[in-house]
Amino acid sequence: MNAMLMVIYAVFTIAALVTMWRIVVGPSILDRAVASDVLLTLVICVLGAEMAINGHTRTLPVLLIIAAVGVFGSISIARFVARRDNLDR
Template sequence: MTPLLIVISVVFGIAALLTLWRIVTGPSILDRAVAADVMLTEVMCVLGADMAINHHTRSLPVLLIIAALGVFGSISIARFVARRDNTNQ
């Protein structure tokens, strides 16, 4: 493991802890959804940095799956919140 990757992992680890705190304490479901998207983005950035530093593309399918999960998860939560808001009116 290169020193640059260690520094990147520490920085993103701290960001992940802060994001996890927002997921746990978020006052609304939308705050938690945004924090979950941020967490997925952080994981993608760490994997992308690993690919760039070590000159490989083995993690590319994992990146694509994580991106798809983030998009579909955000759409699902948005539809759920929109449907819930419509029934409350």
């Protein structure tokens, strides 16, 4: 395996572990939502780096699906929090 790819995997693994810690610890739903967006972004970056290093585009549909899931998830959480805040008033 390429040494550059191993370094990228190591850096992104550390970042993913820190992000997972934020998802578990919280303390609010918005902190967890931002952390899950960061985790999805890390996955997209790892797949993009792997595509660039190996010179292929086979995982491009996966990147698009992950990006769509991230956007729709963020919108859903934002609507949930906004609706909950309106009910509390």
